[in-house]
Amino acid sequence: MGSHFITGGAGFVGVNLVRRLLADGENVVVVDDLSRGRIEFLASFEGHSNFAFRRADCSNANVLLGVMREFNNHVDHVWHLAANSDIPVGIADPRIDLERTFLTTFGVLAAMRAIKADYLHFASSSAIYADFKDVEIYEDIAPLEPISNYGAMKLASEAQIRAAVEAYLPRADIFRFPNVIGTPATHGVIFDFVRKLKATPERLDVLGDGSQQKAYLHVDDLVNAMIHVSQLGGRYKVFNIGPSDSGITVKTIAETVRDRVSPNATIAYGEGNRGWVGDVPRFRYSVQKLISTGWTPTLGSDAAMRHAIDEILRQETASRCRR
Amino acid sequence: MGSHFITGGAGFVGVNLVRRLLADGENVVVVDDLSRGRIEFLASFEGHSNFAFRRADCSNANVLLGVMREFNNHVDHVWHLAANSDIPVGIADPRIDLERTFLTTFGVLAAMRAIKADYLHFASSSAIYADFKDVEIYEDIAPLEPISNYGAMKLASEAQIRAAVEAYLPRADIFRFPNVIGTPATHGVIFDFVRKLKATPERLDVLGDGSQQKAYLHVDDLVNAMIHVSQLGGRYKVFNIGPSDSGITVKTIAETVRDRVSPNATIAYGEGNRGWVGDVPRFRYSVQKLISTGWTPTLGSDAAMRHAIDEILRQETASRCRR
Numbered sequence: 118m119g120s121h122f123i124t125g126g127a128g129f130v131g132v133n134l135v136r137r138l139l140a141d142g143e144n145v146v147v148v149d150d151l152s153r154g155r156i157e158f159l160a161s162f163e164g165h166s167n168f169a170f171r172r173a174d175c176s177n178a179n180v181l182l183g184v185m186r187e188f189n190n191h192v193d194h195v196w197h198l199a200a201n202s203d204i205p206v207g208i209a210d211p212r213i214d215l216e217r218t219f220l221t222t223f224g225v226l227a228a229m230r231a232i233k234a235d236y237l238h239f240a241s242s243s244a245i246y247a248d249f250k251d252v253e254i255y256e257d258i259a260p261l262e263p264i265s266n267y268g269a270m271k272l273a274s275e276a277q278i279r280a281a282v283e284a285y286l287p288r289a290d291i292f293r294f295p296n297v298i299g300t301p302a303t304h305g306v307i308f309d310f311v312r313k314l315k316a317t318p319e320r321l322d323v324l325g326d327g328s329q330q331k332a333y334l335h336v337d338d339l340v341n342a343m344i345h346v347s348q349l350g351g352r353y354k355v356f357n358i359g360p361s362d363s364g365i366t367v368k369t370i371a372e373t374v375r376d377r378v379s380p381n382a383t384i385a386y387g388e389g390n391r392g393w394v395g396d397v398p399r400f401r402y403s404v405q406k407l408i409s410t411g412w413t414p415t416l417g418s419d420a421a422m423r424h425a426i427d428e429i430l431r432q433e434t435a436s437r438c439r440r
Numbered sequence: 441m442g443s444h445f446i447t448g449g450a451g452f453v454g455v456n457l458v459r460r461l462l463a464d465g466e467n468v469v470v471v472d473d474l475s476r477g478r479i480e481f482l483a484s485f486e487g488h489s490n491f492a493f494r495r496a497d498c499s500n501a502n503v504l505l506g507v508m509r510e511f512n513n514h515v516d517h518v519w520h521l522a523a524n525s526d527i528p529v530g531i532a533d534p535r536i537d538l539e540r541t542f543l544t545t546f547g548v549l550a551a552m553r554a555i556k557a558d559y560l561h562f563a564s565s566s567a568i569y570a571d572f573k574d575v576e577i578y579e580d581i582a583p584l585e586p587i588s589n590y591g592a593m594k595l596a597s598e599a600q601i602r603a604a605v606e607a608y609l610p611r612a613d614i615f616r617f618p619n620v621i622g623t624p625a626t627h628g629v630i631f632d633f634v635r636k637l638k639a640t641p642e643r644l645d646v647l648g649d650g651s652q653q654k655a656y657l658h659v660d661d662l663v664n665a666m667i668h669v670s671q672l673g674g675r676y677k678v679f680n681i682g683p684s685d686s687g688i689t690v691k692t693i694a695e696t697v698r699d700r701v702s703p704n705a706t707i708a709y710g711e712g713n714r715g716w717v718g719d720v721p722r723f724r725y726s727v728q729k730l731i732s733t734g735w736t737p738t739l740g741s742d743a744a745m746r747h748a749i750d751e752i753l754r755q756e757t758a759s760r761c762r763r
Contacts, residue, residue: 208607211600215546219596223538245599259582260678262602269603273542273596276568277534279585280592284531355583 120144120191122184124175124225125199127154129301130240130294133336134196135159137344139167148184150174152217153202158301175199176220178227190232194347197225198240203304204267214270222274226281236288238347241275243295243357243402244268255403256293256355275355282353290346295359295402298425299336300432306367307422310374311429318379327368327386332359332402335421338414345412359402362417370422377426443467443514445507447498447548448522450477452624453563453617456659457519458482460667462490471507473497475540476525481624498522499543501550513555517670520548521563526627527590537593545597549604559611561670564598566618566680566725567591578726579616579678598678605676613669618682618725621748622659623755629690630745633697634752641702650691650709655682655725658744661737668735682725685740693745700749 121138125131126147131154138145139162147159147170162168171184175197185192200218201207207214222239229237246254247262263269278289302308314321342358368386375382404414416424444461448454449470454477461468462485470482470493485491494507498520508515523541524530530537545562552560569577570585586592601612625631637644665681691709698705727737739747 211546211550219542223534227534247602257582259580259584261582261584261599262676263599264603264606266600266603266607269596269599272599273592276584276586276592276595276599277589279570280587280589283587284589353585 119193120146120188121194121196122146122148122192123196123198124148124221125154125197125240127151127156127158127170128198128202129299129303130297130336130339131196131198132158132301133299133340134198134343135162135168137340139165143167145169146171146184146188148173148175148181149199153303155301155303176216176224178224178231181224181228182231185228185232185234192229192232192234194236194238195225195229195234196238196240196343197222200240200271201267204244204265207266207270211266214266218267218270219273222277226277226286230281230285236347237278237286238290238343239274239278239292241291241293242268242271243293243359245272245275245293249401251401253401253403254357256357256406279353287352289353290343291353291355292343292346293355293357294339295357296331296333297336297339298333298421300425300428302425302429302432306370307374307425308429310371311378311426311433314374314378314382315433319382321371321375321379321382321384323367323371323384323386325367325387325389327371327384328366330364330366332362332364333418333421333425334358334360334414335416335424338416338421342407342412342414345410346407349410356407357402357404358407359404360414360417360421361404361408362419363401365418365422369419373422374426377430442516443469443511444517444519445469445471445515446519446521447471447544448477448520448563450474450479450481450493451521451525452622452626453620453659453662454519454521455481455624456622456663457521457666458485458491460663462488466490468492469494469507469511471496471498471504472522476626478624478626499539499547501547501554504547504551505554508551508555515552515555515557517559517561518548518552518557519561519563519666520545523563523594524590527567527588530589530593534589537589541590541593542596545600549600549609553604553608559670560601560609561613561666562597562601562615564614564616565591565594566616566682568595568598568616572724574724576724576726577680579680579729602676610675612676613666614676614678615666615669616678616680617662618680619654619656620659620662621656621744623748623751625748625752625755629693630697630748631752633694634701634749634756637697637701637705638756642705644694644698644702644705644707646690646694646707646709648690648710648712650694650707651689651713653687653689654741655685655687656741656744656748657681657683657737658739658747661739661744665730665735665737668733669730672733679730680725680727681730682727683737683740683744684727684731685742686724688741688745692742696745697749700753
């Protein structure tokens with residue numbers, strides 16, 4: 118049984134990782150500043166004897182050290198998920214990505230160094246890769262030219278971690294996340310479409326022309342992949358995580374959500390194949406390296422999307438009932 | 441005639457760039473916090489009507505904006521050279537690299553965005569590449585896994601700049617510097633050997649076994665290359681800069697300095713082929729891309745080293761006379 122610190126543990130992926138680790142009998146401490154994570158997402162873990170939550174800014178190594186000291190510096194694994202996950206917000210104000218995505222990595226590394234913690238698992242992103250058009254993106258592709266500030270700060274974090282492994286950190290995993298879907302949802306294309314159609318059942322406005330094609334992974338598969346990689350040997354491991362298909366278009370998602378939520382709605386597309394500055398219209402993501410280690414996703418992009426729509430609709434109904 | 445802001449302009453490369461730009465009839469404003477740069481290096485430019493110096497911390501965008509406002513926001517080019525160039529210091533305390541190498545880039549970008557400045561020229565480093573052994577390192581090699589915190593913060597800076605070009609910055613050059621030698625020298629292998637032999641003429645202690653082999657470029661060639669690249673077209677350009685040879689060993693440098701300074705000294709080598717954590721024992725650096733644009737270095741590694749020894753000996757004699 119190990120002791121796990123999860124930064125950003127009150128966020129979408131974090132909550133799912135906490136659930137899995139607790140189910141596996143592990144000790145879990147969530148550290149989250151609640152800037153994007155939500156305390157209510159952790160409600161179901163409250164009172165669990167292996168679970169603790171501390172509200173803290175992970176960019177401050179001393180604050181993080183204070184939390185670790187509370188737990189007698191007993192930290193086997195740090196899962197560093199804290200980040201600003203809202204790409205457009207980070208483009209408007211780069212300081213958000215700097216502080217929440219990059220400086221949290223800096224703080225986590227400094228704290229781990231101080232207590233000689235062993236193993237860092239880092240949630241990086243396919244956004245580090247930029248726009249390779251139809252070229253399949255494998256881990257060692259080049260050049261790495263992130264076109265969003267979010268991707269830049271994730272790449273910057275990877276670089277810091279790599280240098281830390283050289284100097285003092287015993288082990289690190291770099292997970293390059295794809296688009297991840299599921300619940301608890303707070304943003305993302307499916308969530309947006311559901312919310313929009315609930316608000317205006319007759320019309321769904323889509324950013325861009327709908328031709329953007331991306332791969333989507335269900336969060337359960339993502340968490341499985343993270344645990345799987347953490348059990349492989351190796352001092353510094355870098356893995357793309359994603360489904361093994363080439364993805365689905367925004368048009369497919371829009372139509373599927375429309376059919377489930379408001380079948381008579383008109384879908385109004387925008388122009389161009391980018392939803393926003395820094396959006397990548399389409400990419401092919403290779404997960405061959407991960408699959409070669411024995412992992413397989415249970416859901417492809419289309420099935421994951423349909424499953425996530427169900428979950429998000431349940432979430433939205435439940436949240437309406439609570440109001 | 442353009443207006444040039446040079447961050448870190450009181451440092452080794454900066455001073456040489458200032459001299460060149462002033463000789464070309466350009467306006468130059470040096471911004472430097474003097475943490476590593478030295479005011480006396482700028483002495484020969486004092487009173488030049490096209491030259492100004494402001495002491496400022498470039499990681500603070502508002503301070504930088506204040507300086508730019510003084511010059512009516514007339515900034516055509518920013519040459520961002522400010523950085524912590526002492527790799528071991530950054531490994532001992534990563535905050536130094538964070539603040540001086542990474543956050544200065546953040547500050548420069550924020551200031552440039554605010555005044556809509558046009559063109560950023562960034563001093564990156566071959567340290568972003570890590571250890572590729574005998575594989576020739578060209579710009580698009582992968583993976584990029586910097587093994588020093590200095591290299592990590594340079595790579596992190598590149599990532600930021602790339603994202604800025606996508607979002608708002610009209611133009612940027614990324615210069616990946618090699619080992620650069622010449623004067624005014626404040627650190628580096630030649631400088632260290634000269635100083636050591638002046639202190640103990642009978643013995644020269646060398647970090648590592650002397651087998652490390654690196655390419656060295658003279659600073660005059662470096663500045664030529666930077667100006668050359670800045671005159672090429674293109675929105676985002678990435679270039680390795682270096683001599684076209686495969687370099688010289690530390691042993692060769694030690695023996696050459698010994699022969700010049702103290703011919704009877706014994707050279708005592710250390711163990712291993714790394715001078716310090718994060719040092720790369722040997723790499724082959726491709727400058728084919730730069731050479732294909734019409735640039736050629738005037739001095740190879742060996743000639744540059746011999747020339748730099750002369751210059752450093754003159755510098756040391758002059759500084760002794762001034763005391």
